[in-house]
Amino acid sequence: MNKFAEFELTKEFRDRFQLALDSRDRQFILESLEEVNPADITSLLYEFNSEESKYVLDILSIEVRSQIINDLDSDARKAFIGVYKPFELIEIINLLDSDDAADILNELPVKTSEEVLVGLDPLLKSQVIDLLRYDENVAGGIMAKELIKARDTWTVVQCIEEIRKQAEQVTKFYAVYVVDDADKLLGRVSLQQLIVTDSRTLVKDIIDDDVVAVETYKEDREVAEIMKKYDLESVPVVNVHGQLVGRITIDDVVDVITEQAEEDRQLMSGITEDVEEDDSVWKNTRARLPWLLIGIFGGMLSARFMGIFELQLAKVTAIAFFVPLIQATGGNVGIQSSSLVVQSLVNPGFVDEGLLGRLAKVFSVAVLNGLFLSIVVFAGTWVIFGNQPINVVVSIALFCVVIFASFIGTVTPLILNRLGFNPALASGPFITTTNDLLGLAIYFLTIHLLL
Amino acid sequence: MNKFAEFELTKEFRDRFQLALDSRDRQFILESLEEVNPADITSLLYEFNSEESKYVLDILSIEVRSQIINDLDSDARKAFIGVYKPFELIEIINLLDSDDAADILNELPVKTSEEVLVGLDPLLKSQVIDLLRYDENVAGGIMAKELIKARDTWTVVQCIEEIRKQAEQVTKFYAVYVVDDADKLLGRVSLQQLIVTDSRTLVKDIIDDDVVAVETYKEDREVAEIMKKYDLESVPVVNVHGQLVGRITIDDVVDVITEQAEEDRQLMSGITEDVEEDDSVWKNTRARLPWLLIGIFGGMLSARFMGIFELQLAKVTAIAFFVPLIQATGGNVGIQSSSLVVQSLVNPGFVDEGLLGRLAKVFSVAVLNGLFLSIVVFAGTWVIFGNQPINVVVSIALFCVVIFASFIGTVTPLILNRLGFNPALASGPFITTTNDLLGLAIYFLTIHLLL
16 A cells, blocks of 8 residues: 555656666665556656666566566667567567557567567467457557457356456456357446346346447547447457457557547647657657748748749838738638647537538638738727728738638648548648748738739 | 447438427437437437427436436536426436536536535435535546445455445446545455455455555546556545545546647647537637737737838848748747647656756757758758848848747746646747747847848
8 A cells, every 4th residue: 555656756766776777786676666566667767778677677577577568658669679589578478468469569570570479378379460460550459359258148157257267367357248159249247247146147137238349440549439438448349240359448548549639739730750858859850850841941932922022022111011910810720720620520429511511610700700800900000000001901911811721721631631641730830831821822912903 | 239330420310300309209209219329319419409409308218318418518518407407407417426416516507506416315415515625627526436445354245245235326346445444545456356256255365455546636637647657447536634535437537638638739729718610600709819819919019020120121122031931930840849848748757857958958959950941941042042141141040040949939838837827828829929029030130130
């Protein structure tokens, strides 16, 4: 009962630990980690290099070692398992659930992966081979093979016998899945139900046959939506024949949801690699450059475009003053619009009114916003610069920019989504750059027509 | 076994359903919803108004009715429960878990809330009163009171007896919590463990005393982090005396994670209200206006600022050409930087190198990016506009903008976080507007010094 407070990773402790590592102080390491939750040891290891981490892990029990290697994030692990020999990996992976084992094998170089696979326990080996067939982002790729199956003709006591037999194998389960003799999923019985029911009752009398299952090919995002919607802590996975082939637990789905949010955030902020502040300067630079370059390219196009109006600009310098206003508004409107579309794509569930209905609404909102902003700008420019013809031009251009930017912001994510890209891409520098150029074009067209 | 496929809400079905509603076709409604999961009926009801929805719900069984009302999102429910009388609400809420009941009572007008509270079943009433004391965004505010307690001196069979007694009360549980005679949490025994252990075994011999618990005042985001980190499907909640007062299940935390991601997305895209595309035109307009106005205000400041350099602009019109380039880059760099800081604030776990270490790294990345972009721009302007003094000015200004925008992008979310605001606020229009102005100032300062 010593884990009420989380383990706090302080700079002092890390430095002391580094000393212990340098002097290979096995005693200190063992004692200081004895009461620590493996998940906290994992966080600690991120502070050290692969060789040092391996030294720590080799001191710990094989159970803790395999749990920590399983906890590591994929990038860290890829670097890390390079220092392990195949026979060491076999020992570690043999202790993992089939889904976690398959994840690690996926990260290994093909040759090592083959060597390790051959050495695994026969049951795990066959389970992993089955899992390796699936893409990482479908139900089959995140499911585990470990589950407890029962037949509907069994009694509760037979179920409990089966659970006892398999309890070693299956680490976490909340229900027993009931299948027929062709392995077709019939329903489930929760542990809770098993506990409170008389032991001579037949499974078929307490079965919950109103079960939501997902097919192996279902996308992980959809699986997450389904589990959220129906409030499930685990969901059985069936193949095209309706046969039970695995199960997905909510913790796997929590990872999917978190990764998805992170991916969206990165797309929205124009970062192209899965990068963290902690990564190397070079990796951080590289992850930022592509979108910055696209922005620069857009800026150069803007410059080139304004060059066409050089004479007009020389005559009425005030034209230039309002370029930032026009572009900033175009960018903001575009991002707001696309963000709402992305949100509606993530959380469907309403009847889709069709593209036309959607655009009609977006158009109404844009007209209201545009009118309001134009009036504000007209009044503002009047106050600051006095009564000048440019005021009218800017206000009218701004109105048009709001309309067009809304349109682009709405349509772009829909198109990206249709093409199979993540629509969140449209809420970032992509839309800003497009709308910067569009705004400029509208502005100078208005000038050309009215000034 | 008919729920393998999700219920698909089509436009046809909705229109047919609307007809049935208009003609009060009780028969059709009952039959068409008979096999449908309540979660799907919830989605369907979003398509109709409160009166119509109530008509549907009143036809359904009270169990389904209360589950659907519980499933509704908070905004919809607030509008919706207005058409219910207190005695109807009492009947519905009596069937809910204490945490869900407290959520609904929180949404009711004070007078109705009082009336309903008085009518609830005594046990639920006392549980709800206890829960209403907590803020919505701390562990106490998301926990449920329903849990199964056991004493360490009990045998397994006594535990199972207790579970049988309380099974009606507690809908979903994965473990029994063990307490001492002062209600202090000692540990947990999983259902799985109970099932596989001989019934005469003492609880104290199978107790897992290495349990992570959270205090009532822990923030919900932190609870989510802890449950993710330690892979928990439920976590016990203790008060300051270490006494067990409730439990939080992973489905509550999934909601927290989802809401948090949505909130971040909205802040990043400059939307100020929790709004969906489906909401009214007016609500959509209102949610967008504040940040658009701030952007407009920034644009006006830009205009005013450029006005100071009117004479210089009239002389070298090309100065104006590069304003978009400078501002776009400043905005992009700022958002990238702040986004990475926000990410590191969301997923801590590394030793914090302190502000200086962080800034040193950000500075290095900025110098590399800045150098690269400046060279590209210098080469690009040379090609497009030929060899002109402005090329050098733009390149140098761009370099400085990248450095400063990185700095602002890094520091702003840290400051916001320190002040208790959501740092994601800094990844949106806030940072773009600031960096637009900053970029302009740096650009014209460079012009002033070098041209």
